[in-house]
Amino acid sequence: MYLKLPKAKFTMNCSGNTRYIQLDTTYRKGHENGSLKFLLWFAYVLGVLEGAIVLLVWLFLFRVHHDPVSTMQGYILVANGFKRFSYAKLKKATRGFTQEIGRGGGGVVYKGVLLDRRVAAIKRLKEANQGEAEFLAEVSTIGRLNHMNLIETWGYCIEGKHRLLVYEYMEHGSLAQKLSSNTLDWEKRFQIALGTARGLAYLHEECLEWVLHCDVKPQNILLDSNYQPKVADFGMSKLRNRGGLDNSSFSRIRGTRGYMAPEWVFNLPITSKVDVYNYGIVVLEMVTGKSPTAIPDTDAQGETEQRGLIKWVRDRMNGIGARGSWIEDILDPVMQGECDLRRMEILIGVALECVEEDRDSRPTMSQIVEKLM
CATH class of the missing domain: 1.10.510.10 (Transferase(Phosphotransferase) domain 1)
Incomplete structure (x- = not known):
């Protein structure tokens, strides 16, 4: 390190020329410097995470604005805990819709075993001309109902013309x-x-x-x-x-x-x-x-x-x-x-x-x- 001394005030019996004095200084990496570096890295990571969250929220709002059907579906999945099943999985669960356990004006009910080994009653709705948004709205309504004397609904399927609901299975039937x-x-x-x-x-x-x-x-x-x-x-x-x-x-x-x-x-x-x-x-x-x-x-x-x-x-x-x-x-x-x-x-x-x-x-x-x- 070098210090430049003013000529007018600090002469100290030195000549009129500017003098440079070299000081030997040794820097050592202390505990304080390590903590500061850690805090800087933590702030950086936190900022990245906040930015990612803001981006995800923006993308979600953009999707909501442009896709009301997916919005409803997301509402069902998040708010009600419903699961959307694929038609192929429900077909496999029912062994090709072979074990019929009920039939009515609304459709046919089959017994099935889900991948998590739960036994389910899977209803294949007869009226397949219902729009996706309308169907999801009705499923959303079902999901908000919760009473010990109402059947519990676990999920649904909507693919093309297929509309299915997945219920808990009742051992003693109807x-x-x-x-x-x-x-x-x-x-x-x-x-x-x-x-x-x-x-x-x-x-x-x-x-x-x-x-x-x-x-x-x-x-x-x-x-x-x-x-x-x-x-x-x-x-x-x-x-x-x-x-x-x-x-x-x-x-x-x-x-x-x-x-x-x-x-x-x-x-x-x-x-x-x-x-x-x-x-x-x-x-x-x-x-x-x-x-x-x-x-x-x-x-x-x-x-x-x-x-x-x-x-x-x-x-x-x-x-x-x-x-x-x-x-x-x-x-x-x-x-x-x-x-x-x-x-x-x-x-x-x-x-x-x-x-x-x-x-x-x-x-x-x-x-x-x-x-x-």
Whole structure:
């Protein structure tokens, strides 16, 4: 190092010429210099990471702006934890869609084993003309529903014309399959009625969006290993404002022959009371063991023929054609001598309220739950 000394002030008996003095200085790399270098590198790496994050966010926003379908898909995957399956993987899981376990107006359901060894019910939807955005919107709605008495959805597939949904597999199948066997005693049937009411009450009154099922029937009530019910098949459901809607809002009449509410037939506004009516018919079927179309009503026409079962129960309740106790007279023979007659009377009374012609006379699903508790 060299120091330049001013000539005017610092002479120190030196000559007038500028003098340069060389100082021997040794620099050693200390602890402070190492820490400073580490901090600089850390700041550099942090800056790179922040820049990468900003770039990724910008790319995501750009994709959102230009691809609304992918936006919806991303929302489903991130917010709901859904998995998008390829058609090839689901075909392999079902062994080429060979093990059929259910069939309905919305499609066919197959049993399959996923790559993670989970057993699944895979529904292949029949109406393949639905657009991708519309399908993903409905799947997004399903993913936001979470209740112990609703079937859990694990994922979906959308490739070309293929539309599939992947559900948890229910060991005991559907209520429809079990009603024809001797496995459902009184207590199981009562708990199925109560659990189904809870699931529908959640759809109607507790979830963020109002959901109408529109096709409540034994085939759409599944039973787990403990015979707890889970309402399934929301392919028929509709999201609506809570004020009801005009029948013309639907592309076609929804529901199943024998279970449909009068509103469908008489072109009246559709509300949650259509599900209440369906539920009442299902309960009467569970109590009597009779299909709603098994007892014809000579006064009924077309889609209202389920009134034959309703009229038959009411006649027995009023003492018409009854042999002894009217309750025991209408019971499914499987439950004879084992049911709680007091609770059975409450259950039948609730079912008959649900199937009133005037929808305003029907209770809500939450009121039904309270009555059965």
